[in-house]
Amino acid sequence: MLNKESLECEGIHYRLQVIFLFIASICVGTGIYEWIPLTNVLQQSFHVGQEQIIFIGSVFSLFYAIGFLIFGWLANYVEIKKLLIVGTLLLMISTFLIGFATNYKLMIVFRAIQGIFAASFAPLGFSIIVKMFPESKRIAGISAITTGFVMAGILGQLYGSIIANSYSWSVVFWLQALIYLMIIISMIFLVPKTDKVSERPTSFIGELVKLLISKSLFPCYVITLTLLFCFVGMYTVMGMFFQKDFGLNNEKILWIRGIGIIGMIGSMVFAKLSKKIGVGNILSLGLVCASIGVLIIGISNNVGLSVAMSVVFVFGITISLPMVVSSIGTLAGKKSGNAMTLYTFVLFIGATVGPIVCNRIIESGSYPLAFIFLAVVLGISFIASLIVRKTI
Template identity: 35%
Template sequence: MSQPSAESAPKPHVTAVLFWSSLIVVSAVYLTIPLISLFADLFRVSASQAAWVGSAFSFAFAGGGLLFGVLSDRYGRKKLMMAGLALLGATTLAIGAVDSLPWLVALRALQGLAASMFPPSVLAYAMEMFPAKKRVTIIGFISTAFLMASIVGQLYSSLIVLTFDWTYVFYILSAVYLASFAAIVFGIPSDKSGSAKGSFFAPFARIGHIFKRKGLPIAYIISATLFTALVGYFSTLGSYLSGPTFGMSHQEILWVRAVGIIGMFISPFDGKLVARFGVKRVLCCGLALAAVGLGLLGIWPNLAFLIALSVVFTTGVAMALPAQISLIGQLAGDIRAIAVSFHMFMLFIGASLGPIVAVYLMDLGGYLFTFLILAGLLALSTIVPLFIRLGEAPTAAHGQAQHSA
């Protein structure tokens, strides 16, 4: 597939549409975190049972991302984004009308499946529609949206339930998804993928090619540990701040988390960093910075110190994520869409494991121990790029992308 030139690059408003749509789609992952206790009281169940409202979405989101990432090769990136937003609008509206926990869990799983159509498609779209010099920058904007969603989703649902019934969290968001569907339909150019030729199952056979590309399989170690640490951090931080040391309310904790958005704004500048220092150096630096911020987080029970290190941690994650996606794209070449889909799958498997790991570690050794172990995972991940060689690319198109990066 020929690479787009600078002249043929999509107009600036396309970046805004992709950023906004990515933000609101991935926000759905974190939407119900502040609502778990509300659902437990409403449906008279335990908090662990109510937590399935989030887990059902996460598992469907992780598995569906792999499935639809493969299918976007067959049907096209823009078509999958449109289908995902349309289904999200419908399922999110239906969630607001449920009156039982089983239906809520089932519809959240369906919502997760619909949402999973978007992230791998938007990343593959960005890689294919933007010229090599702008590719890491647009991936940086999309990565910023993915990271900001972890805070924006929680803030949104918390603020809505302060004024309205919980159902309005989903009614309002449904309208937002449908408006965003229109923005995708009319606001971005169509991609050239999606021939829909040959066997329906043929694209799935290409998943195996991921494990034949040198360096690519071990790169996914970073994908898993990055979001295990990120979501584990959110889970641990919440318990730490609400505990006896700080005694903060749920709303106060959310505002502390919101400050972390400051660090996430480095992602759009990752392209310039990669151009100057190389993708592997930027990735290692981001992982190391995140490890330092997280490892020092619990050593001094001072709120200003904790907030400052939270910003250091999120800055590191925001540096590492777009660099990681760019690295996978370089290693994968002509199978980049499937490779990025598998990255998203591993990312959200890590997100699903994060709370489980955090709770286990807190029970085992407390908050400082948990922060240190999660930081240790990130520190170990910095070794992975050292074993990856960016040699000759599998295809000519891949070679052009690698040379420019």
């Protein structure tokens, strides 16, 4: 039996791991969102249009999603901690090389490679939590990763803007590579080893398809698809919307992006009530908040109200993510490792498609329509959450 001191040491150890996962998630997730504020400077550097720069961001997200499948498959054959360290090391190298891209085509290639290796962290991190964390600590670990990735949606944009304005766009990636080196060093000491794989799936893709079409899990994946679809889509549109309709400059838009952190902090506090309120109830509440928030942004002509609703939107998305992960982990049972791989794949397919769809809508000059469309998408997810509530 463990004595009191042993339990306290174990508790501190898990807290350090959760803190590390949170910080590492922000740093890895930054690679997705730092691109958004670099649109103008990269247009000028590569002499291409806005649509071409948005396409590079979508290429990253697409290969990010493909990378989830690759590393999810490898996790059935390689010890997860070793795989995670190697994946992050290759991410560091590919990120450093991006700073040397001299033309548009080379940038596409480097970003695609970066996307594949960036995908190592989330599915392997989730697998470690599910396999190695005690049940009482899993929600904290899952929330750390999901909240970190969503918080990167704000911090990544701030980071990209500040570094590019102070130095150059190349420094954004060189500094990020240095940060990844520090993550790798921390990973060696803080990430626990997992057991060797004893049972390998006969068909990895077949297993994922079975999970996707499962009656209990399918509504979860419908919701998953919409979350970053709407989050990345909303922030892609928001900067242009505030600039055109409200005449705000880049500095003010930067602060508006940063205000979204309030919603993220609120969601982290509220997530602790999941045991009392219920995971399904919080999931539905989050989707309602996100849908209402983005809808009011679309129909409001008041900049103050729109900024406040962006906080509500971020709160809704941020609180929904860990609840979906928790629901999938519960419903998948022993297949939770592959279910997490599928979750991350579907999540970032949404991140890939969201900006492209929203950009198509605003090409007609209708920014409000893009926000209303996102509200409808989240409304569909809310309906799916009602089904999830009955199954968990």
